[in-house]
Amino acid sequence: GQQLNQSPQSMFIQEGEDVSMNCTSSSIFNTWLWYKQDPGEGPVLLIALYKAGELTSNGRLTAQFGITRKDSFLNISASIPSDVGIYFCAGQPPYAYSGAGSYQLTFGKGTKLSVIP
């Protein structure tokens, strides 16, 4: 099946610093999604990317769909304490790879972000 490598696993940064995390895959994806999960809550969608090379921003967040369709990165600029949480990437493989028409998402294992005030 599809494998997603998300890095780093965890980060400790100073408030105001920029953050970068990425996901790589051994296979291509049609869609890349980035989620944030706060403690005790469900993942919340931050950014969705649908086309290779696409660069999308959402406030201080910027994400890109890699040209090879096998990677994506998420940048957070000028971090603030409420950025703390776990960030997940998720990829949607082409239909032929999904099996049984399920269009399953493959999730990375997450990047835990800690922001030091």
Added chain:
Amino acid sequence: IAGITQAPTSQILAAGRRMTLRCTQDMRHNAMYWYRQDLGLGLRLIHYSNTAGTTGKGEVPDGYSVSRANTDDFPLTLASAVPSQTSVYFCASTLAPGNEQFFGPGTRLTVL
């Protein structure tokens, strides 16, 4: 308020007991999913439903069953709970398979 609701929020259950986790969405999404989240393993798909009346197995379906009698509801049943099913369970939905998924708040289940 539009979105996905899950019930209960948390539950402690004796091994061997039957348990149904409820999930309801009011966004008229066609596809729904159940995941479990465990430390170090991320989110793993248990079962899915692309549309009302159909269901399919995900990565870790053993010990779980689902039904999709209508568009809004997608209950997950543990017929005879075991301690390895201790986890946080998330329901998700999407307008159509392949679109971005939206998650519920989760159910924290402990099986003793």
